Amino acid sequence: MKxxxxxxxxxxxxxxxxxxxxxxxxxxxSHYVDCEQCQDxxxxxxxLREEFDPDRIRRTSNSARWGRWATPVGLSAAAGLxxxxxxxDGSPExxxxxxxxxxxxxESPTGLILAAEGSEGDSLLAEGLRAYEEGDHxxxxxxxxxxxxxxxxxxxxxxxxxASLLAENRFxxxxxxxxxxxxxxxTVYESASRYYLAKALLREGRAxxxxxxxxxxxxxxxxxxLRASSLADxxxxxxxx
Amino acid sequence: MGFLGAAEVQRLRSGLRLLALKSLNDxxxxxxxxxxxxxxxxxxxxxxxxxxxxxxxxxxxxxLIRDEYRFRDRDRILTxxxxxxxxxxxxxxxxxVSEEDRRRVRRALSRLSRGDREILRLTFYEGLTSAEIAERxxxxxxxxxKRKSRALDRIRRVVQEMETESR
Numbered sequence: 001m002k003x004x005x006x007x008x009x010x011x012x013x014x015x016x017x018x019x020x021x022x023x024x025x026x027x028x029x030s031h032y033v034d035c036e037q038c039q040d041x042x043x044x045x046x047x048l049r050e051e052f053d054p055d056r057i058r059r060t061s062n063s064a065r066w067g068r069w070a071t072p073v074g075l076s077a078a079a080g081l082x083x084x085x086x087x088x089d090g091s092p093e094x095x096x097x098x099x100x101x102x103x104x105x106x107e108s109p110t111g112l113i114l115a116a117e118g119s120e121g122d123s124l125l126a127e128g129l130r131a132y133e134e135g136d137h138x139x140x141x142x143x144x145x146x147x148x149x150x151x152x153x154x155x156x157x158x159x160x161x162x163a164s165l166l167a168e169n170r171f172x173x174x175x176x177x178x179x180x181x182x183x184x185x186x187t188v189y190e191s192a193s194r195y196y197l198a199k200a201l202l203r204e205g206r207a208x209x210x211x212x213x214x215x216x217x218x219x220x221x222x223x224x225x226l227r228a229s230s231l232a233d234x235x236x237x238x239x240x241x
Numbered sequence: 242m243g244f245l246g247a248a249e250v251q252r253l254r255s256g257l258r259l260l261a262l263k264s265l266n267d268x269x270x271x272x273x274x275x276x277x278x279x280x281x282x283x284x285x286x287x288x289x290x291x292x293x294x295x296x297x298x299x300x301x302x303x304x305l306i307r308d309e310y311r312f313r314d315r316d317r318i319l320t321x322x323x324x325x326x327x328x329x330x331x332x333x334x335x336x337x338v339s340e341e342d343r344r345r346v347r348r349a350l351s352r353l354s355r356g357d358r359e360i361l362r363l364t365f366y367e368g369l370t371s372a373e374i375a376e377r378x379x380x381x382x383x384x385x386x387k388r389k390s391r392a393l394d395r396i397r398r399v400v401q402e403m404e405t406e407s408r
Binding site: 013014016019029030032033034035036043047048049050051053 | 253260294296298299302337342346350351365368393397
């Protein structure tokens, strides 16, 4: 067997999808064992099969992607209150605003892009997420806003709209987007939305509301809770300077 | 036939490993079987026996894999419990490519048009041939084949660029 025959009969594709049997399968296996080009094609095909697996997309867009953010640590109500008092006593507003700077935006949502299909709203969601992934946040904000208006999957659309607006320094709009996500209750986006909402609020100098947003995240566990706790501590320290 | 060069040995090792992993889905056993098959092939090559090295190595590996299947069946019947590899299944993917490779492919994939991604999904996930996809989408078969080929080339190119950038 030669590579031309493998290509012509689409044997890599069929093998990856477990549709090759009997002598045809053995013939191809016998060939690729000693063929670097076909081995490379098999690796790529295997990755692509996994990427299109709905179970993987679900895992990526839900627990796997957000699970590590899902649970938090805690700043006590007393500490929060004490800090607020400090802020009211003429706190360094600029330091608080600086804490709202976002160095790392939420990860690119490829799984969601691949999963989005069907209605016009979903199509706009996919376009918006793709623009987000490519770093075109202004375009992402436009597409995601349109997606929400036309009835796409509003939860991821609103979450990434918030991130895009944050990147564009449109803080009050970002706040509104994140509040919409949080209003949906206990979703995979809630913890991250609370964290980034706090960031947007800080950029507007609204430290008290930022702490309120971080509270429920801190009381959970996981990476996002650590981030929330760390941010809350920083707000406290900034206020004490 | 004589001795094999380092590149040929590496190619055979990699191919045997892929074959064993695909057949057994058990990294440790796949490594052992690939190594055993390679060793026997190298010994045979030194003695000047096989004309077609790939076919010979494949034949050896195939027999070893069949033995492994028989052993697993016996083990399952005697103990009444599934072997460890069945209790803790892993995907072959985890064992043949790195997370970094997967991330690069994912990013390259996201740059394709929606239509091209759908063709790749129908190909690799649903296992349809170009002719079957053409029938489903109502497009000529040769066009589907060409689009698929171009999409795969683009993924390879983007992945290669990312690899270059990361060096």
